[in-house]
Amino acid sequence: MSGREEPRIAPAVPLRAGPAPAPRRLLPPSRERWAPSSAQIARRRIAVRLAKWLLPAAGLGLLAAIAIWPELDRMEDRARVSFRRVVQATPDSVRVVDPRYQGLDEQNRPFTVTAGVATQTESADIVDLDAPRADILLTDGSWVLLESRTGRYDKARNVLDLSGEVTLWQDGGNLLVTEAAEIQLHEGSASGDRPVAAQGPFGTLTSEGFRLTERGQVVVFTGRARAVLEGGQ
Numbered sequence: 001m002s003g004r005e006e007p008r009i010a011p012a013v014p015l016r017a018g019p020a021p022a023p024r025r026l027l028p029p030s031r032e033r034w035a036p037s038s039a040q041i042a043r044r045r046i047a048v049r050l051a052k053w054l055l056p057a058a059g060l061g062l063l064a065a066i067a068i069w070p071e072l073d074r075m076e077d078r079a080r081v082s083f084r085r086v087v088q089a090t091p092d093s094v095r096v097v098d099p100r101y102q103g104l105d106e107q108n109r110p111f112t113v114t115a116g117v118a119t120q121t122e123s124a125d126i127v128d129l130d131a132p133r134a135d136i137l138l139t140d141g142s143w144v145l146l147e148s149r150t151g152r153y154d155k156a157r158n159v160l161d162l163s164g165e166v167t168l169w170q171d172g173g174n175l176l177v178t179e180a181a182e183i184q185l186h187e188g189s190a191s192g193d194r195p196v197a198a199q200g201p202f203g204t205l206t207s208e209g210f211r212l213t214e215r216g217q218v219v220v221f222t223g224r225a226r227a228v229l230e231g232g233q
Contacts, residue, residue, distance in 0.1 A: 103185065105185065106187060109139065121152075125155045129151040130149075131150075132150070142171035144169070145168070148181075150163050158185040159184060161183075162181045165177070174198065175200060176210065176219070177196070189215075190210075192210055196208070201230065203229040204228045206227075
């Protein structure tokens with residue numbers, strides 16, 4: 001027997017059986033499975049078919065726009081050039097609304113020319129008038145008024161040409177109507193060679209023309225004339 005000791009083996013300790021693990025519980029699904037209805041399926045099919053047609057059409061439209069865009073730019077440039085040419089062709093064409101021209105005749109008596117619209121012509125002294133009207137003041141304080149549909153005013157010569165339903169009123173109640181007349185504003189006279197119809201306190205009168213002098217105080221009817229006087233013929 002030797003002096004070396006053998007290792008001791010510890011006695012076995014019996015293991016205690018623990019409680020059995022609980023069975024794992026399955027969680028319910030977050031949402032139930034949903035089945036589309038037949039109407040919804042039909043709408044989806046229609047949407048898919050429309051997409052099959054619309055998407056290629058949109059692509060073709062985009063390609064066409066890209067193809068014609070340079071041509072549109074060139075057309076716009078040509079339009080701008082044309083517009084500039086038109087504007088530069090008539091740089092003196094100016095329209096004035098409600099113009100008023102005033103002056104004095106040879107005896108320093110005032111006259112006034114107004115209109116609805118005045119358009120400058122190629123000449124700086126001549127304007128075309130829409131609905132012109134001329135007021136002439138007489139020496140005794142009475143007045144003569146002339147108006148028409150259209151007219152042309154020469155500012156340098158103080159000449160007003162009226163056309164279209166030319167109407168002349170005198171302060172004394174006389175009325176004269178013709179189709180064309182020329183007014184010499186500086187002299188205070190007017191004349192016309194178109195048929196004339198006049199009426200007033202004296203009666204009615206027709207003639208082939210007229211001459212107005214002394215700023216409307218004297219009216220001479222020219223050509224064949226026929227008058228119907230008040231109280232007789």
